Amino acid sequence: xxxxxxxxxxxxxxxxxxxxxxxxxxxxxxxxxxxxxxxxxxxxxxxxxxxxxxxxxxxxxxxxxxxxxxxxxxxxxxxxxxxxxxxxxxxxxxxxxxxxxxxxxxxxxxxxxxxxxxxxxxxxxxxxxxxxxxxxxxxxxxxxxxxxxxxxxxxxxxxxxxxxxxxxxxxxxxxxxxxxxxxxxxxxxxxxxxxxxxxxxxxxxxxxxxxxxxxxxxxxxxxxxxxxxxxxxxxxxxxxxxxxxxxxxxxxxxxxxxxxxxxxxxxxxxxxxxxxxxxxxxxxxxxxxxxxxxxxxx
Amino acid sequence: xxxxxxxxxxxxxxxxxxxxxxxxxxxxxxxxxxxxxxxxxxxxxxxxxxxxxxxxxxxxxxxxxxxxxxxxxxxxxxxxxxxxxxxxxxxxxxxxxxxxxxxxxxxxxxxxxxxxxxxxxxxxxxxxxxxxxxxxxxxxxxxxxxxxxxxxxxxxxxxxxxxxxxxxxxxxxxxxxxxxxxxxxxxxxxxxxxxxxxxxxxxxxxxxxxxxxxxxxxxxxxxxxxx
Numbered sequence: 408x409x410x411x412x413x414x415x416x417x418x419x420x421x422x423x424x425x426x427x428x429x430x431x432x433x434x435x436x437x438x439x440x441x442x443x444x445x446x447x448x449x450x451x452x453x454x455x456x457x458x459x460x461x462x463x464x465x466x467x468x469x470x471x472x473x474x475x476x477x478x479x480x481x482x483x484x485x486x487x488x489x490x491x492x493x494x495x496x497x498x499x500x501x502x503x504x505x506x507x508x509x510x511x512x513x514x515x516x517x518x519x520x521x522x523x524x525x526x527x528x529x530x531x532x533x534x535x536x537x538x539x540x541x542x543x544x545x546x547x548x549x550x551x552x553x554x555x556x557x558x559x560x561x562x563x564x565x566x567x568x569x570x571x572x573x574x575x576x577x578x579x580x581x582x583x584x585x586x587x588x589x590x591x592x593x594x595x596x597x598x599x600x601x602x603x604x605x606x607x608x609x610x611x612x613x614x615x616x617x618x619x620x621x622x623x624x625x626x627x628x629x630x631x632x633x634x635x636x637x638x639x640x641x642x643x644x645x646x647x648x649x650x651x652x653x654x655x656x657x658x659x660x661x662x663x664x665x666x667x668x669x670x671x672x673x674x675x676x677x678x679x680x681x682x683x684x685x686x687x688x689x690x691x692x693x694x695x696x697x698x699x700x701x702x703x704x705x
Numbered sequence: 706x707x708x709x710x711x712x713x714x715x716x717x718x719x720x721x722x723x724x725x726x727x728x729x730x731x732x733x734x735x736x737x738x739x740x741x742x743x744x745x746x747x748x749x750x751x752x753x754x755x756x757x758x759x760x761x762x763x764x765x766x767x768x769x770x771x772x773x774x775x776x777x778x779x780x781x782x783x784x785x786x787x788x789x790x791x792x793x794x795x796x797x798x799x800x801x802x803x804x805x806x807x808x809x810x811x812x813x814x815x816x817x818x819x820x821x822x823x824x825x826x827x828x829x830x831x832x833x834x835x836x837x838x839x840x841x842x843x844x845x846x847x848x849x850x851x852x853x854x855x856x857x858x859x860x861x862x863x864x865x866x867x868x869x870x871x872x873x874x875x876x877x878x879x880x881x882x883x884x885x886x887x888x889x890x891x892x893x894x895x896x897x898x899x900x901x902x903x904x905x906x907x908x909x910x911x912x913x914x915x916x917x918x919x920x921x922x923x924x925x926x927x928x929x930x931x932x
Binding site: 659678680688697 | 741783
């Protein structure tokens with residue numbers, strides 16, 4: 408079991424509400440996922456040519472200042488680092504290959520959770536309430552957010568196996584369910600040079616869809632390929648820089664409820680997590696149909 | 706009439722009240738406000754009481770119901786009225802998956818759509834759906850009646866036993882062993898009575914009868930799993 412959460416605000420003046428509206432939905436999904444939680448928020452665009460890197464340090468007392476100084480010295484690049492506990496958001500114009508290789512060599516205990524122009528990722532083990540407090544989720548501002556509460560079934564409870572998973576740039580995915588063929592997907596992708604960070608089934612789904620989009624598929628086309636390729640149960644929620652997308656497998660065993668008003672689109676595994684939202688009693692409420700693709704533009 | 710506010714009263718207190726106080730004091734009417742999608746609202750009620758739930762409910766609302774007349778003035782989550790024995794459950798909005806699953810008796814009325822697996826393994830319940838039903842509805846349905854006023858999804862009535870389906874709209878596909886059969890006078894009478902109970906104005910002649918071809922009743926080794 409797991410909980411999935413999505414929220415997209417439809418007007419720029421509501422971007423400041425994103426964290427305030429999302430946190431109670433996340434906490435409402437605690438019973439479905441008490442062991443880990445995380446989110447990908449689509450916030451302000453990185454300046455100029457910069458990219459945003461969400462970093463996670465294994466060591467809770469990690470010295471981020473040393474990383475910042477070393478980055479400037481070794482890579483000769485301007486860098487901005489915003490630290491939030493054992494996460495940090497790093498902004499630089501350097502390309503992911505260079506940044507990853509450098510981190511791997513000099514700071515092997517620091518992991519890249521995401522890369523993008525607008526996306527930021529925070530994920531950790533613990534209750535949704537504890538994680539929301541630790542990373543100040545209620546202060547998040549942005550156009551949309553994809554979040555998850557985890558009750559692990561397919562791989563260990565560790566921060567890197569918490570959701571969301573990311574691949575490429577500004578693409579994230581959360582999953583409720585179990586995929587039965589992650590290793591055959593992996594065996595198909597690895598010879599194409601696609602690297603996996605964990606043994607988690609959701610990571611295989613995430614990397615498969617991102618690979619399809621890099622091969623030229625639209626998100627919708629990639630999901631059509633996903634219906635044919637993925638074996639198992641899934642309700643998937645995905646975020647790109649300007650879209651929020653939702654699908655369920657053919658058997659639709661894993662729940663999802665959508666509440667849509669003129670102000671927002673809110674998604675949770677169960678309605679009770681949405682019941683606090685403003686004007687939810689006037690919202691259009693529905694459950695997504697199996698193998699139908701729902702996409703909302705940010 | 707008793708009114709219980711689920712924003713203030715724990716769910717367990719509500720259900721214990723419905724199980725004990727309602728019977729002891731012979732309470733005839735209960736209103737539940739602020740359900741806000743909570744699970745297991747009014748499960749296991751066994752008393753001739755009218756219960757109105759003002760809002761949306763979560764999983765298993767009105768499960769195992771006996772005698773009570775329970776109305777959900779909103780949408781119902783998965784497994785509404787599962788294993789109902791008798792009484793009436795009326796959902797004014799839509800119902801999620803597995804509505805009326807394994808119900809033994811009573812009537813389940815859903816004004817809107819019902820999602821996948823509506824009436825799965827039903828054992829005598831009558832279900833009337835005003836809208837559409839999702840895939841695998843009436844899967845392995847053993848006894849009772851499923852009335853669908855809208856359309857049905859894929860695999861309708863897969864592996865049916867003695868339950869009968871009346872379908873007004875289109876079907877995407879029949880499940881194994883389900884087939885359309887001619888409507889009889891007895892079918893029309895039963896259907897008219899069910900539509901009347903649900904307050905729906907459709908005419909029995911607008912419906913098709915779907916029942917088991919009974920080819921799965923006996924094992925056929927030659928079928929080689931091709932049904």
